[in-house]
Amino acid sequence: MSKYARFALALAVGTGLAMGASGPAKAETPKKGGILNFIVAAESPSYDGHKESTFAMVHPTRPFYSLLIRVNPENPSSPTDFICDLCVGDLPKPTDGGKTYTFKIKKGVKFHDGQTLTAKDLEATYNKIIFPPEGVSSVRKSFFKMVESVSAPDDETLVFKLKFASGAFIPAVATPFNYTYSAKDLKEHGYDWHEKNVNGTGAFKFKEAVAGSHVEAVRFDDFHMAGKPYLDGYKALISRKMAIRVQAIRGDRAAIEFRGFPPKQRDDLVKALGKEITVQESDWNCVLLYTPNQGRPIMQDPRVRQALTLAVDRWGGSQHLSRIAIVKTVGGIAFPNHPLAATKAELVRLNGYGTDLKASREKAKKLLAEAGKAGLKFELLNRGTDQPYKIVGTWLIGQWRQVGMEVTQRVEPTKSFYNSLRKTKEFDVSMDFNCQSVVNPIVDVSKYVGSAGNNYANFAGKDQELEDIYNQLVQEGDEAKQREIMRVMEKRALSDMAHEGITLWWYKINPHRSYVKGWKIAPSHYLNQSLDQVWLDK
Amino acid sequence: MVTVSEVQTEAQFEEVAPKKPWTKVAVDLARRQPLGVFGLAIVIVMIIAAVLADVVAPFNPLEEHFDAMLAAPGTDGYLLGTDEFGRDILSRLIYGSRTALLVGFVCAIVGSTAGLVLGVASAYFGGLFDLVLQRILDVFMAFPLIILALAVVATLGPGFENVMIAIIIPFIPQCARVVRANALAIREIPYVDAARALGFSDARIILRHMVPNVMAPYLIMLTTFLGQAILLEASLSFLGLGVQDPIPAWGLMLTNASEFFEGSPWVAIYPGVAISLSVFGFNLFGDSVRDVLDPKLRSR
Numbered sequence: 001m002s003k004y005a006r007f008a009l010a011l012a013v014g015t016g017l018a019m020g021a022s023g024p025a026k027a028e029t030p031k032k033g034g035i036l037n038f039i040v041a042a043e044s045p046s047y048d049g050h051k052e053s054t055f056a057m058v059h060p061t062r063p064f065y066s067l068l069i070r071v072n073p074e075n076p077s078s079p080t081d082f083i084c085d086l087c088v089g090d091l092p093k094p095t096d097g098g099k100t101y102t103f104k105i106k107k108g109v110k111f112h113d114g115q116t117l118t119a120k121d122l123e124a125t126y127n128k129i130i131f132p133p134e135g136v137s138s139v140r141k142s143f144f145k146m147v148e149s150v151s152a153p154d155d156e157t158l159v160f161k162l163k164f165a166s167g168a169f170i171p172a173v174a175t176p177f178n179y180t181y182s183a184k185d186l187k188e189h190g191y192d193w194h195e196k197n198v199n200g201t202g203a204f205k206f207k208e209a210v211a212g213s214h215v216e217a218v219r220f221d222d223f224h225m226a227g228k229p230y231l232d233g234y235k236a237l238i239s240r241k242m243a244i245r246v247q248a249i250r251g252d253r254a255a256i257e258f259r260g261f262p263p264k265q266r267d268d269l270v271k272a273l274g275k276e277i278t279v280q281e282s283d284w285n286c287v288l289l290y291t292p293n294q295g296r297p298i299m300q301d302p303r304v305r306q307a308l309t310l311a312v313d314r315w316g317g318s319q320h321l322s323r324i325a326i327v328k329t330v331g332g333i334a335f336p337n338h339p340l341a342a343t344k345a346e347l348v349r350l351n352g353y354g355t356d357l358k359a360s361r362e363k364a365k366k367l368l369a370e371a372g373k374a375g376l377k378f379e380l381l382n383r384g385t386d387q388p389y390k391i392v393g394t395w396l397i398g399q400w401r402q403v404g405m406e407v408t409q410r411v412e413p414t415k416s417f418y419n420s421l422r423k424t425k426e427f428d429v430s431m432d433f434n435c436q437s438v439v440n441p442i443v444d445v446s447k448y449v450g451s452a453g454n455n456y457a458n459f460a461g462k463d464q465e466l467e468d469i470y471n472q473l474v475q476e477g478d479e480a481k482q483r484e485i486m487r488v489m490e491k492r493a494l495s496d497m498a499h500e501g502i503t504l505w506w507y508k509i510n511p512h513r514s515y516v517k518g519w520k521i522a523p524s525h526y527l528n529q530s531l532d533q534v535w536l537d538k
Numbered sequence: 539m540v541t542v543s544e545v546q547t548e549a550q551f552e553e554v555a556p557k558k559p560w561t562k563v564a565v566d567l568a569r570r571q572p573l574g575v576f577g578l579a580i581v582i583v584m585i586i587a588a589v590l591a592d593v594v595a596p597f598n599p600l601e602e603h604f605d606a607m608l609a610a611p612g613t614d615g616y617l618l619g620t621d622e623f624g625r626d627i628l629s630r631l632i633y634g635s636r637t638a639l640l641v642g643f644v645c646a647i648v649g650s651t652a653g654l655v656l657g658v659a660s661a662y663f664g665g666l667f668d669l670v671l672q673r674i675l676d677v678f679m680a681f682p683l684i685i686l687a688l689a690v691v692a693t694l695g696p697g698f699e700n701v702m703i704a705i706i707i708p709f710i711p712q713c714a715r716v717v718r719a720n721a722l723a724i725r726e727i728p729y730v731d732a733a734r735a736l737g738f739s740d741a742r743i744i745l746r747h748m749v750p751n752v753m754a755p756y757l758i759m760l761t762t763f764l765g766q767a768i769l770l771e772a773s774l775s776f777l778g779l780g781v782q783d784p785i786p787a788w789g790l791m792l793t794n795a796s797e798f799f800e801g802s803p804w805v806a807i808y809p810g811v812a813i814s815l816s817v818f819g820f821n822l823f824g825d826s827v828r829d830v831l832d833p834k835l836r837s838r
Contacts, residue, residue, distance in 0.1 A: 032781065200614070243796055268800050320604040324622045382777050386797060394783040398602045409782040411696060 008421065009444040024449030027169035027359040030518060036234040039254040041244045043212060044113050046195035049179035050129050055522045055525045058176060059258050060215035060236035060239045064112075065179035066415040068103060068122055068158070071438060075521035077282060079439035080340065081239035082174045084199070085530075086224075087158075088305070091170065094160040098165025098477075101159040109224040112198070112205045119152035124152040124183035126160075128191060133476050134153050135165050137192045141174040142453065145474075156389050166475060171440035176526050186513035202453050203229035203431035203532035213238060223309055223532065230442070230518070230535035242386065249277075249513065255536075256512035259525045260284070262387055269511045277428060278514045281501070284506035285444070286334050286435035288327060288378070293427050293499055295458035298378060304404055305498035308374075308429070310364035310394065316357070318504055321395060328507035332490045333448055334441040339479065340486050341441070343503035351493040352382070364403040377406040383417040392503050442473060442482065448493040448500055457499050466492050466499070571684065575824020580819025588635040597626035597634040599786045608802040619804040627804065628785040631812050638789040638816060641771040645705040646763035652706070653713025654756050658748050660714065661721030662740065672718075675711035683708045687770055691779045701780045703771045713759045720752045754831040761824030765817040772813045788813050 014185060044057035049065065052058075060377070069091060072081040082091055087103040094101050109117035128145050132138040146166040151159050162169060185199055198206040200222060204217035218233040235255055239245050246265045248254040250272055261269075269277050294298040299305060314330045322328035334341040349354040354360050362397040368374050380392040390411065395405045410427075413419060420426045434447045434454075446452045449470045450460040469492060493499050510521050515537045522528040541785040558566075566576045587594060603609075603624030611713065618627040656675075659670045678686065690704035724730065725748070733743045774780040775789030783790060788809045795806035 055752075202706075241796075262797065264798060264801060316604065320607065323607060390783065391622070398600065398623070398786055401600065411778060411782050413778075416695070526704070 030230045030535040032230050033232050036231050038252045039237045039257045048194040049177040053139050055259050059528050063204040063531040064198050064202045066202050069174050071527050072527050078518050078530040099162040101160045104157045109201050110222040111201050118155035119158045121183045122154035124186050125181050169444045171438040174438050176437050207538050229532040255516045260508045266509050266511045277511050280510045282508045282521045284508040285439050285524045286506040288503045289432040289433040289500050292429045292459045301371045303371040305365045306374050307364040309498050309501045310360045312352050312399045313357050327388045327504035329505040331505045333445045335439050361403050375404050378428035379442040380409045380496050381430035382411045384411045384413045393431050437524045449451050493507045565581040570824040573822045577822025578820045584635050587632045587640045591632045595629040597629040600784050612638045618808050621805050627808050633786040634788045638768045641765045642764045645767035646760050648809050649709025650713040650760040653710045654717050657717030658721045678711040696779045700786040701774050705767050709763050716755050717752050720755050724751045758828040761827045765804040765820030769817050774796035
């Protein structure tokens, strides 16, 4: 059994145990009909999957679209279990030394407006994602660095040519944001049309959207999977306040919230509703970081950054914060428990992960004194979102106080926070995150490299050694060697240079009404949201 | 004709009017304004708590006790329980009174004093200056207090200083409008004309002859603003726009409690009570100040 298979098995077992309350799994015959009401914590800026990266877009709109391939909805915990959505049969094996992938496309697939899907639509879609014209935004373009070209020699064949063989390619194609658009729509309406308009081949058709209130959809009768979807439709209700979202489920005005609730809210719901609530839990491919701004003189000394990480009690934090926040797992740069992730024995060798907290904090104080920064004062920039940002941010300040640092907190609303973090770079240290969809550590860890577009620590060009290590990782095909390189990269990024500080990995908790069937938790709130397999046992 | 020797000095007046002992004054006041004295007592307790927080608070308000997260009141020496980080709620309330009082007094004093200056100046100079200034104040007064404060914080950004600015700005036109109305009447009194005829400067007339005569409405507005400022600060902190963790502040404690109050209601109840009680205290005190200073109400 490969490490990946063991990893998938471990996740499946873990999820199964977490779902113990729901009793032993048994095959149930899906019932047809009904409207699924679910609640979403935010409103999407647009409906264009290629431009957005928020769950607020994925949850209400993913069921409108199909993907070329997707994670297996029956086994979404696996990082390797992908199945065809618009392609036919099993996933194609690469040819040409791993550099060519040829997909056969399903026949007779209809768009909601009646157009017939061909490989040309997928060619246009992927060319937009991978090679967008100047001025057109495609946020996941970098996932496809290895792709040289996309072509459709005929209506049923799609070919990807790669520059080099890469294990990161298939997971990138399965990313749930890669909505398939019609080539005709893109040509006739332009690349911005999908921001406000919907025309997909997914299981549900757009019905209406009311700003600040809801998005409503109805079953697409010509859906390309026979017998699906089971639901007549769904309604995505928008509510920013957690208390309202919890009460919506409690009062059965909504059946589920797909992002996740903190443990306290889970316990409250279970206590109130008993067997009417089923809880699914999973590790989450989302990690909360703090980013020291090396553009600021106080954060340029690696000893100061090491002191920051040494002060943090991650093992204790996991135990305590997991009771009040959606974080739990101690981990390094790769998704915990993945074959490429560090074991506990490997983690404790890194600064800030040791089990002797007193010694770590003494070392932190010593490093600060050596750097002439004893009693360091700085400001932590944070996002005005309770879960988990504000809770973990406040906890971090308490941790740093233990080594004599005086830290104040500046909390900004999301838009302003992103502006300060990404554009104006007005911060000493900021909360940051690395949330991904498909578990693909080799791509996911690019965040820790200074040249990465989503690295905001301002050390681009100042750590070539780290860049070289990452380039070596991307081009390495052997799993054992990948693992070794990953450890070297982790030590460099988190411990020796301490460019970034990992707090804890998120932990996904989805309490939902027990009558919601067919939905399985995935290690990401972006995954498994097509809803074609979901049904209501009412 | 009155000669200098016939004029009674201040000291002679004091001899004529016998001094009451302060205890009797206090008892009289308590009898006439029992609610005001109750309000004053709340205010004094708050002030003592704020000043002596280091002595009276049982715990460091920033200290986290992870072994006692969300502990119920009375558990392990936590009289009012603990919050989600195991921080003692009583200690945070005591230290939070510093934030409340600092914001309350600074905003009330700065806002009402700025209003006083503008109101008197507007009434004294009149004409175009008065017209333009009043229209500007009209614009500010067109917005409800909280909306204007929100707009200011949204413009300046969250933070302690910005919250105080956001609270001060809506106070200024309110006080200026009331003071101006009083100052307009005083402007017409002959002694102001006399002072002008004697060639006194505008500043001297305003500061020596007009301002002392509008002190009653000024003080009434000031005491009213104290409670309002505490409430506004709490509201802005509740909305996440004010003071930020880990600084203890009542509104912030209330907003942090929103996720936990169902299972641990004390995290919301005590900060809520503290806010209500302090605003209640300042309002009662302010009402009594108004009653004492306003001659029309004094006889009722």
